[in-house]
């Protein structure tokens with residue numbers, strides 16, 4: 001399968017021009033990208049080509065109606081020099097589910113994994129080696145048909161780009177500040193909240209901007225019907241430790257099923273913690289905070305890894321968690337997950353795909 005991927009390499013790498021001491025998140029892209037097209041009900045010409053602009057007509061349906069899905073995962077260079085991609089098989093599965101929801105043709109998981117491994121291998125010199133840094137991998141599939149009719153397209157393009165990144169949140173900021181959003185919603189029952197699709201993000205920008213102006217880094221979304229139940233943070237899933245018990249919102253179709261979320265639940269359970277997935281009223285969290293039972297809150301996602309939540313603002317009240325510090329479970333999970341990603345911890349579930357380079 002790998003040999004089926006055509007290769008067109010850049011004449012000269014741009015890597016030397018990149019300031020690896022000041023990496024942001026997703027603003028520098030590696031030399032190459034993976035590309036293929038869906039035409040006549042088949043994927044064609046998987047290839048690796050120089051990263052760069054693509055052409056499309058102004059009436060490309062993806063621009064107008066948002067028929068596109070994406071994924072996000074990371075490759076790490078361990079202390080042993082080996083390159084590991086964290087759970088890409090899960091990304092392949094979730095991408096297929098997102099494709100179904102958006103009427104986008106699925107990609108064979110074998111092709112998905114082969115394309116990504118090949119791309120990361122080709123640009124392996126770009127994988128940063130310092131702790132906290134990684135190569136972010138962003139696959140996207142979008143309509144590539146020119147039409148303004150509202151219907152599923154017949155042509156699509158898949159691209160995978162890669163970007164050397166530091167962790168998503170500023171490390172000088174110890175904990176995330178959240179505004180609990182009780183006016184706007186991210187997703188509704190029966191909507192696209194469980195699919196990784198741009199439209200979910202488009203609708204979240206305005207409330208996120210309002211939160212930013214009020215001094216909060218992110219929005220904590222509540223359910224789309226009653227605005228009473230905690231959902232997620234938008235690029236990470238949320239966990240609370242209340243009276244020693246870990247709780248996280250159950251997946252009911254409006255929350256993105258995070259792969260980091262899954263890893264967190266698995267690691268906690270096999271280390272003797274009880275984790276309950278259920279509906280969580282925001283009032284419960286407020287009450288727990290008032291009576292001292294709220295011990296930790298953290299977000300889990302590929303970009304953010306595990307990020308402690310320090311403040312949640314709800315109806316004019318600021319809930320403080322663990323004096324803005326990373327709690328013991330939060331810190332333990334961060335160490336476990338980054339340890340597995342860097343090859344420093346046992347990986348009993350085979351979560352990492354070690355590249356043959």
Ligand SMILES: *Cc1c(COP(=O)(O)O)cnc(C)c1O
Nearest residue numbers: 234235236256258259260301302
């Ligand atoms: C990607 C994403 C997450 C986190 O999922 P991971 O697989 O852990 O990266 C959480 N919420 C939303 C809306 C997302 O798009």
